[in-house]
Structure formats: structure tokens, C-alpha cells
Amino acid sequence: MVSTTVHWYANQMTSTYRPLTADLAEPLYYLRNFQTVLDWVGERHGDLLAPEEMAFLDAFRALPEPSRALLARMVMRKGEYFRRDRLGYREVGDTADAMAPLISAGWVDGDPLLTLETLFALCTRDELKSALRQRLAERGLALSARKTVWLEALREDDEQARAAKAWGWDGVTVYQLRIRPLCDRLRLMFFGNLHQDWSEFVLAEQGTFLYETVPLPRASRPFQSREEVDAYLDLAACREQFDGDGEGDLETLEQALLPRLEALPDNPWLRERGHKLLFKVARERERRGEEQAALDLYQRCHYAEARARELRVLEKTGRYAEAYQLARTAEAEPRNEAEWQQVQRVLPRLQRKLGHPVRSAGAMPTHHEFELTLPYYPWVELAVRNHMRTASEPVYYVENTLINSLFGLLCWEALFAPLPGAFFHPFQSGPADLYRDDFVSRRRDLFARALACLNDGSYRTVILQRFEEKYGYSSPFLFWDALDSELLTQALDCIPAEHLRLCFERLLADPRANRSGLPDLIQLWPRQRRYRMVEVKGPGDRLQDNQRRWLDYFQQHDIPVAVCHVRWRETE
Numbered sequence: 001m002v003s004t005t006v007h008w009y010a011n012q013m014t015s016t017y018r019p020l021t022a023d024l025a026e027p028l029y030y031l032r033n034f035q036t037v038l039d040w041v042g043e044r045h046g047d048l049l050a051p052e053e054m055a056f057l058d059a060f061r062a063l064p065e066p067s068r069a070l071l072a073r074m075v076m077r078k079g080e081y082f083r084r085d086r087l088g089y090r091e092v093g094d095t096a097d098a099m100a101p102l103i104s105a106g107w108v109d110g111d112p113l114l115t116l117e118t119l120f121a122l123c124t125r126d127e128l129k130s131a132l133r134q135r136l137a138e139r140g141l142a143l144s145a146r147k148t149v150w151l152e153a154l155r156e157d158d159e160q161a162r163a164a165k166a167w168g169w170d171g172v173t174v175y176q177l178r179i180r181p182l183c184d185r186l187r188l189m190f191f192g193n194l195h196q197d198w199s200e201f202v203l204a205e206q207g208t209f210l211y212e213t214v215p216l217p218r219a220s221r222p223f224q225s226r227e228e229v230d231a232y233l234d235l236a237a238c239r240e241q242f243d244g245d246g247e248g249d250l251e252t253l254e255q256a257l258l259p260r261l262e263a264l265p266d267n268p269w270l271r272e273r274g275h276k277l278l279f280k281v282a283r284e285r286e287r288r289g290e291e292q293a294a295l296d297l298y299q300r301c302h303y304a305e306a307r308a309r310e311l312r313v314l315e316k317t318g319r320y321a322e323a324y325q326l327a328r329t330a331e332a333e334p335r336n337e338a339e340w341q342q343v344q345r346v347l348p349r350l351q352r353k354l355g356h357p358v359r360s361a362g363a364m365p366t367h368h369e370f371e372l373t374l375p376y377y378p379w380v381e382l383a384v385r386n387h388m389r390t391a392s393e394p395v396y397y398v399e400n401t402l403i404n405s406l407f408g409l410l411c412w413e414a415l416f417a418p419l420p421g422a423f424f425h426p427f428q429s430g431p432a433d434l435y436r437d438d439f440v441s442r443r444r445d446l447f448a449r450a451l452a453c454l455n456d457g458s459y460r461t462v463i464l465q466r467f468e469e470k471y472g473y474s475s476p477f478l479f480w481d482a483l484d485s486e487l488l489t490q491a492l493d494c495i496p497a498e499h500l501r502l503c504f505e506r507l508l509a510d511p512r513a514n515r516s517g518l519p520d521l522i523q524l525w526p527r528q529r530r531y532r533m534v535e536v537k538g539p540g541d542r543l544q545d546n547q548r549r550w551l552d553y554f555q556q557h558d559i560p561v562a563v564c565h566v567r568w569r570e571t572e
Helices: 029-048 051-062 065-076 095-104 116-122 125-131 133-138 147-155 180-191 199-206 226-245 250-262 268-287 291-300 306-316 320-332 337-354 380-388 401-410 444-456 459-470 485-494 497-509 545-556
Strands: 003-007 012-014 081-083 174-177 214-217 368-374 395-397 521-525 530-537 561-568
Touching: 029 051, 029 065, 029 180, 029 199, 051 065, 051 180, 065 095, 065 174, 081 116, 116 125, 116 147, 125 133, 125 147, 133 147, 180 226, 226 250, 226 268, 250 268, 250 291, 268 291, 268 306, 291 306, 306 320, 306 337, 320 337, 337 545, 368 380, 380 395, 380 521, 380 530, 380 561, 401 444, 401 459, 401 485, 401 497, 444 459, 444 497, 459 485, 485 521, 485 530, 497 545, 530 545, 545 561
Parallel strands: 368 561, 530 561
Antiparallel strands: 003 214, 081 174, 395 521, 521 530
């Protein structure tokens, strides 16, 4: 079994694969990268590839180098149609010669049929004027009109696809890349997602992004069956349809999506992905005022926020008895703090509507508040920071950056532990299972070991050393632009270890929700080794729910925090 360890900061891969070039001036660097993905997928996912897909991997390696380079160039560009006069690459040489084996293999069509939309996308305005002059005249369209006007008018009575010459467009050869779906499948199997692309290699080699070194044994891969790959691609197609529809027909999308959700393989992260899309469709239904359709979808949806939206719709449409029963169920077993918070607001309203005794919600936590009247400044948080800070008592604008970063530095080893299903490829900024239910339980001992440093005082050394060693490396909890050694040193001097533990434990309780909502400023008194967090609210601004949850948590645990309300000083 091959074990691969990749350290992209050093631009090298220790494996059976050909090392990636570290010199981007080397003309064929992109081909090396493309071949690396093909080799990686072939070795690790060969059992998930169809015979014709494995044949492509073998056939590609056997092609002449110019043909392989040209195909890689086309794959890495957007779209599937290319003009020959825009495919000129010095390292490839003659485009037609390099293209011939690709056409022979059936991977590229040398004379594809073009729809009117494709023709308009490929042609300049002058080329369209020349090719379509007669059609434009027959429609009574002015040659000075915009391309969009021509397209709309011609599309009304001519939707037939034709070769370029049949459209009257002579002198330019057009090629169609026919293997885009296959290359997207291979890219998906390498990255485990479709939002990362071939540019990741270049950005890593340039040092734009730095990634932690994580052992990647052959068994480490995002998909365990071809069925899972197919399911991901099906969901991606539905998501693309949703994103492209705008105000389009959602019913057709639902008819495609719902059967796919029913047929999903037993894979938790795929199910979450699918139901998140269903949640987005339901929200769009709700925005359009289609409450019943939205409600039907929310009730079928297992995404964490779906029940809260279902409750809102039931209340909004006057179905108070159903809403009350759902609220009581959610109160008994809330899915997260946000849902529990919403239920506490909704229940008294529903009790009044139904004529039930209104249960007291109990005393709301009181937060220390103060007011400042300041000259107007476009960034209210910085106005307060500038007003409050002194040379001996610094104030930093940190919002979510400081606590998250301290956590990320202390718990680095736990976050980047090479557990199954966590890391699939060299370009991950964090574990793939970060937001799954078992994220913490799978690393319980590792997190316990990291937090134990808060007991013996070694946490300070660990955090500062990691800051120096890992500076710039991608992590879901690190905000490097907001950090420097002075801020870290002063914060560690002033924030007690127990307070850090409490903050870190809350982050671990729900990493997705609790990474945000932290106060805007931290005020430090280094001489007294104390601090205070400050949430800033400008005129008319209100506390958001996630901010209230953090403030309540701080209040419960005697962590110093205050809310600053700002008024602007009137000017004459």
C-alpha cells in the first residue's frame, strides 16, 4: 500500500508519482499537474472507474506530448467550445497537428453543431454581422443594434443547431470538448468536491495558499463506491439548475431532486448535502409566498434549520395548534442552540394565540451596557476602538478572529489528525468532516490532550510556537491577517486559561454555529492582566441571535463582556 505525504509549502510530493514542478516558468507545468490527478485517481479510485474511464487514463498517457498538453489546456479552461485561433500555445506548437489525435480518439469534435447561443458566445459582433447579415435583414434588424437584440429576435424562429459554416461563419475552426463530464468526474474524485479546480496546484506552488502536511494513505479517499460519485454529480446538477433558475420553475427541479434524495446511498455527508439543497429550494418557495409548497418541503427536509423554518411558516399562516405542537417537540429535543432560542420566543406568542396560560420565559440575562457619543466615523467598531484605546490599555478589533485563532493554534494536531474520511487530497484547509455530528467524538482524546495544556500552563508556549511554525497555513479557524505576535502575547497575558477553556468548549459544541457571533473588540489591561470583550452597536443596530447566545454564555460563566451603544455627535 502506498502512503503519500504532501507538503505543498516545499512544493514536493513523496510518492510513486512524478514530482510536481516547482518552477511555473516551465512551460508544461499544467500538464504535469493534470497527469498527477489522473495518476492519483487511477491508483486510489480505479475500482470506482468504468472500463472506458480507465481506458481514457491509459490512452491519454500514450498520446504525443503536444496533444496531451492541448487537451489539458482545454480541460482547464471554461466551457466546451473553443475557437482554433484562440488555442495557440507556444509549447504545443501547431494546434491542428496536436488536435488530430484528440479528434481521432473521440475526445474532441472537430466540426460541432452550434446553437445560436453558442454562436453568439464565440463570435465577435463584426463576425456575427457578416455571418448573419441576411437573417438580420429578413427580420428587419438594424446592423447597429446590440447583440442581445439580435439574439432575442433570431431565437424566436430559429433554434436549430448548425455547423459553423452552415451559419455562414467561415474562416474559423471550432472545436467541442466532449469529455468535460469525464474530467469533472475525475476532478471530483481527486478533490472530493467540485468547487476546487486545477488552479489549486498553481496557487500552492506559488505559495499563495499553504497547506498542512497530512499523511494520505491510499485508503484515504472521499468516495467508497461509484454510486456515491454518481449521487454527488446528480446533486451537483440539481444545484446548478437551482442556481441558474433565478425566478424560474422550481417544480421541475423538485421533480428531479426528490427522487435523488430518496435514492441516496448510506452516506451521511451526501445526505446532508442533498437536504441542504432541498432546504434552499424550500426557502425560495417561502420567499415567493408559496407557503404550502415551502411547508411540504420543510417537512421532508432533514437539514438542521428546516424545522425552525417550518415553525415560522406554520405560525405565519395561522396554523397555531400545529405550530405549538412542533415548538414543544423542538423545545424538548432542540437540534441546536439557535432552534432552542427561537422556540423560547415563539412559544409565548402561540400560547396567547391559543388561549393557553402563558409560561414565563424567566429572567433574561442582563448584559453590562454603556453608551458613547462620538464624532461620526464610517466604521463604528473602529470609532469605538480608537476612542477607548491608550498606549498602556490597547483595544483590538477582533470580532470572530481571536478566539477562533487561539483555538485553532492550540488544537492544531486534533484538527489535522489523519482520520479516515477527513483528508483526501493535498489542498485541504481543514478536515472534511468538520461539520458532521461525530467530528468531536472521533477526536475526543486529541481535543482533551490539547485542552489539558490549559491546566498545566503549557498552552501559552504551544500557541506561540504554533503561531511561528504554522504562520500562513490554511485552517478553518485561523485568521492570519488579523493576528500578530503582540496581540497574541497580550491576549494570553490577560485572558485566564479557564476563560479560554470555556470558549473552546463552546466552539466544540457546535463548530458551524459558534465560530461566529463573538464580540467586536477586546480591551486589554496588561499591567493588571485582565480584559473585557465589547460588542459595538451603532444607531439603530440590534443584537443578532448568535451574538446574544455568546453574550448569554459569557454572562453565565462570568466572562467580562459589555455592549457599547454608539450615538453620533451632532455637528453644527
